[in-house]
Amino acid sequence: MMRLWSFICTAIGSLLLAFCVAAIAVPSLRILPAQILVENDQPSKGGDGIILLMGDAVDRAPHAADLLKTGYGKYIVFVETETDELMRHGIKPLEGQLIYAYLTRVLKVPADKIVFDREARVSSTEEEARALLKILSAHDLRKNILTTSWYHSSRAAWIFRRVMVESGNKESSVQSFPSALPIKWYQKEKDFLSVYTEYLKWTYYYIRYDVFK
Numbered sequence: 276m277m278r279l280w281s282f283i284c285t286a287i288g289s290l291l292l293a294f295c296v297a298a299i300a301v302p303s304l305r306i307l308p309a310q311i312l313v314e315n316d317q318p319s320k321g322g323d324g325i326i327l328l329m330g331d332a333v334d335r336a337p338h339a340a341d342l343l344k345t346g347y348g349k350y351i352v353f354v355e356t357e358t359d360e361l362m363r364h365g366i367k368p369l370e371g372q373l374i375y376a377y378l379t380r381v382l383k384v385p386a387d388k389i390v391f392d393r394e395a396r397v398s399s400t401e402e403e404a405r406a407l408l409k410i411l412s413a414h415d416l417r418k419n420i421l422t423t424s425w426y427h428s429s430r431a432a433w434i435f436r437r438v439m440v441e442s443g444n445k446e447s448s449v450q451s452f453p454s455a456l457p458i459k460w461y462q463k464e465k466d467f468l469s470v471y472t473e474y475l476k477w478t479y480y481y482i483r484y485d486v487f488k
Contacts (some may be wrong), residue, residue, distance in 0.1 A: 287474045291471055305461060308470055314451045324350050336382060350390045350414075352389075352407060356370045356396070419448060422453065
């Protein structure tokens with residue numbers, strides 16, 4: 276199995292490298308590897324919940340706060356992540372708590388506009404989706420926007436749709452509205468690596484939850 280996974284990783288890496296080589300000769304192709312990963316449903320204003328996924332807080336939290344302030348939703352909804360050894364000993368703060376502080380202190384989001392499950396402990400987008408959908412149902416949040424980073428948006432939307440079908444959730448709707456895709460994503464190491472690893476994650480999730488479901 277490890278050999279198969281190594282082969283898949285190598286194949287994906289080779290494809291991305293081929294994209295980069297092609298981009299040198301054809302500049303119009305430079306956006307494609309990143310653009311393929313983006314899902315933006317362009318939802319309308321007047322929704323209920325703005326679902327904020329954990330990870331890359333500096334990119335995602337300001338976008339969620341901006342959507343709230345411009346009338347796309349009534350509440351920002353998120354859950355706490357899994358704890359590591361440093362967190363369990365109180366040396367390192369929990370990610371969800373950091374996001375909460377960032378939203379309220381820096382981005383000036385009112386505390387009564389945040390629905391934060393401090394007791395949850397999620398370690399993947401899959402677990403996050405299941406926990407968040409329960410919160411949406413419990414708070415009767417029916418029309419919702421999924422907020423995450425541009426490179427994570429298509430996989431996150433796919434996961435939410437699949438989990439909603441599996442759980443029989445017909446009350447809530449979720450539309451994707453990620454952060455903006457930087458046109459020259461390939462010029463920053465962080466963005467380039469995010470695209471590369473996202474293709475690997477897409478491959479893992481597809482095999483884990485679709486092929487071998």
